[in-house]
Amino acid sequence: MKLAIEATGLRKSYADKVVLDGIDLRVAEGTIFSLLGPNGAGKTTTVQILSTLLAADDGKAVVAGHDLTVNPGGVRGSIGVTGQFSAVDAMLTGEENLRLMADLHRLPKAEGRRRTAELLEQFDLVEAARRTPMTYSGGMRRRLDLAMTLVGSPRIIFLDEPTTGLDPRSRRTMWEIIRKLVKDGVTIFLTTQYLEEADQLADRIAVLNGGRLVAEGTPDQLKRLIPGGHVRLQFADVPRLDHAVRILGGTRDDDSLALDIPSDGGVQSLRSLLDRLDGNHIEADSLSVHLPDLDDVFFALTAKETTR
Amino acid sequence: MSTLSLAVRDSATMLRRDFTHSKRNLMMTISGIATPVFMMLLFVGVFGGAIGPSSASSYIDYLTPGIVIMTAGTGSAATAVKVCQDMAEGIIARFRTLDITRASVLTGQVIGSVIRTLVSVTLVIGLAVLLGFRPRAGFGDWLLVLGVFVLLTFAITWLAVAFGLKATTPAGANSLSLILQFLPFISSAFVTTESMTGPVRWFAENQPYTPVIETIRGLLMGTPIGNSAVIAVSWCVVLSVVGYVWAKRQYNRTPVR
Incomplete structure (x- = not known):
């Protein structure tokens, strides 16, 4: 089993508040790993550390074979992040947003155009392509957000509460998209506060509470914990x-x-x-x-x- | 590709993003570009008769270099506000997780801002000529004016970007950049420093804008430059480096979210 993410002893505190209190994570390649926890448990902090946005106070992590502190550039080259807050450029149209990502991934012009068209099609955004995200619904915005993450064909994708605030139908659509990604061999690191979502999608679940992992296993193993x-x-x-x-x-x-x-x-x-x-x-x-x-x-x- | 060519490529991408923003925010772009033109009209048409120096040359010949350097400062408010707003957008967090040249998002905005300022200053000089400005500069002098002006604009814009990153709200960013816009009023831009008194005069003679104005004025009108050019270029280089390093350090620190 090859590991996509391996972290040991991650710690982070802000002033005197301990957010992560020594976390170990092992995520196998090509699986969906879900970090489950209530608000303020440290889920977003974990994603920020593993995606190079934030430096941990202590601990070590290897993502896609690159050490976070030694080679953050290598990590960035292999990951895609869709955060809790919409990471689209509100002033650019959907198409321009995707083209911007293609340019930043240094795809050749024709390749960038092809990839953009393909993703617009795949995420059902063709009609909205020439409008700015200000006119989009929440679900459309989230789809554009994820499409932008996929432009560079990342091998590991971090999804930080990807369905928070979406209506049930948009949530199902998002689940379908996530399942399809894993079929193509992508590793997904998913945080959620919805138990059903973790149950539906994840191969393994870790429960985070108060900065510590309180349980880890397959959904069935976790259910067996409680008689x-x-x-x-x-x-x-x-x-x-x-x-x-x-x-x-x-x-x-x-x-x-x-x-x-x-x-x-x-x-x-x-x-x-x-x-x-x-x-x-x-x-x-x-x-x-x-x-x-x-x-x-x-x-x-x-x-x-x-x-x- | 080398690190440098990657940096150039990423910055060019970010510059295109900045252009598209200018296009979408057309009113803001136009008003930013037009403000110095109104300054020109205000000082020539409204104040010109009252405050012009009593020398033989017309006031517009004295004033135009001053308005030119004011143009470099006018864009700073828009830049600071833009950067401050941009940093609150989720897209910046996305940029940070990409394997791109880190500062490119800032470089793109700086270059975009310099280009808008150059458009603006071209309009200002064109209007000045229409109103009677008669420079005595040759082609070489004009090139030097362009060089000094671009250098000044770079310094001001990098400082404005640093202000935009420092400020927590767009309003705060705007007020910080007022320093850059109002400093020319206490310089030799509109009247000679000889007409000022005490500490104001000392300040006007020693603040960075004055040597830049004197250099540009000398190149355009043939007035003596003396050591102004060396001082001007030194100020611009130092302020550019300070602004750049400060901005880059702030951008690299812990993200807000």
């Missing part, structure tokens, strides 16, 4: 619920006439549960499976930190 998977059976009346409790055990909920039975939600265990219901003449009205989602994980992990 609480269960099957909920719903009954028509109290006698039927009583009957079920006698045989199955579990936690009863008299208000809603429900019974929660611990379960991993797997097909095998569900089948054996159904068999037991049948064999013991238990009449349940409905059955639903509840697995812990990232919300549970996130709140459990970040609550622990903040109450400390």
Whole structure:
């Protein structure tokens, strides 16, 4: 496994406020890595350090094979950054913005023109090409922003909260674009405060809270950190619920006439549960499976930190 | 490609960006270019009769070199404000993450500003000639005037860029650059320093604008230059370097966001 990003012991503080308190990160090439955390957790600071915008107080990082402090130029040559704030030139048209990027990446004229046309097409901005971003919607602005990042065909892309403030449809469009990029072998470093986004996109997730990584793993591994998977059976009346409790055990909920039975939600265990219901003449009205989602994980992990 | 040719290429790209901005912000560009023209009309038509020196030569011959150097200062406000606004744009953060010559975004703005000032000064001199300005300069003198003027404009513009980076708001950038615009009033631009008194006179004789004006006046009108030329060029070079180093250092420091 080749690493696109490897960081050890990153630290950063402003005056007496510690923003990053020793962070280690390993991101494999061609994967989506998501840094998840509440506002003020240090996500943007991490992106700024890894993209050479900010110097860390301590620690070491290698991005695309280049050491951040030894060869920042090499890092800049391999990365693209789309920040939390729109990084488009509001006075240039969409097309001019892309041409500017092509010139700054020193593409030959014809190549720059071709790449611009291609990206306008790909990001559905052909009609808006001759207008300035002041007339764009939030989603269009973000698409232009990302298109500008892609002009230089970077191997590693940092996306700092790329869908914050977008409507659900624009968010889906952005997800599609991100998935397509990874298919082409690009590595994505994504920060987000949306759990669903990390769950949808990321191969690995690291949870950042109060300047420290409090958990790291695949979305499924993280979900397993929190117990609480269960099957909920719903009954028509109290006698039927009583009957079920006698045989199955579990936690009863008299208000809603429900019974929660611990379960991993797997097909095998569900089948054996159904068999037991049948064999013991238990009449349940409905059955639903509840697995812990990232919300549970996130709140459990970040609550622990903040109450400390 | 060598580092230098890459720097030239990036700066040329940034200069094109600056031109497009001027085109989009046409009213601001035109008013910036036209302000010195109005200064010319104001001082010749309105004040000219009252404050002209009593020598035989007409006041416009004395005044034009003064308005010429004022033109170099007029653009500084626009430059400082532009740089200050630009730095608040997200695109600057993007530029910082690109593998380009770092200062090119500033260099592009400086060159753009110098070009706008040259357009402006051409209009000023054209108008002056229409109003009766009769320079005695030969072709070589004109080239030297151009050289000194460009040098002065570079110095002022780099200082203005540094002001624009230093100021946190466009209004602040504008007020800092007022220094550059108003200093010519206490110089030999409009009246001779001999007519001034005490500390004002001392200041007028020793501030950087006066030797530049005397040099340009000498080249255009044949008045004695003396050691003004050496002092003028030294001031311009020193101020350019100070402005450039200061601006570059501020640009390279920690980004705001």
